[in-house]
Amino acid sequence: SDEANGKGIKAVAAKDGITAIKIKSGRMLLAYGFLRKVFEVFERFKTPIDMITTSEVAVSVTIDDTTYLSEIVDELKYYGAVEVDSDQTIICVVGENLIEQKGIINKILEALKYFKLRMISYGGSRHSISILVSSNDKKDALNSLNGIFSS
Structure with a gap:
């Protein structure tokens, strides 16, 4: 067919021009309000998210505006290990x-x-x-x- x-x-x-950010946190991810807290970080820095995927232990997002990338990563580290993939x-x-x-x-x-x-x-x-x-x-x-x- x-x-x-x-x-x-x-x-x-x-x-x-996309940057991927993964937050890996076994202890927090399933906790009530975890995703809201992650999204609030991006909201505080007025940085839109293009894509999102989740699993039991991690959430990954993509952004195209990296103006506040270092500040965003610093705040996200509070919630778990953060990996950044540019380009x-x-x-x-x-x-x-x-x-x-x-x-x-x-x-x-x-x-x-x-x-x-x-x-x-x-x-x-x-x-x-x-x-x-x-x-x-x-x-x-x-x-x-x-x-x-x-x-």
């Missing part, structure tokens, strides 16, 4: 109702299997999946995703 071979994808876009790119794959298309996510991830995927955000929108990669991998990752259209 068109969905299974990638024809459900309408566009692929990339946003450069990242968000690749966004857009399609009509992607969440309903069987096999489309497998095709996207298969196309990116040789790249280190720093974050994946899926489900916030029915029409897109966002993937964070090193900016060094951006061109090759986009070329690989282009293969979905022609297969």
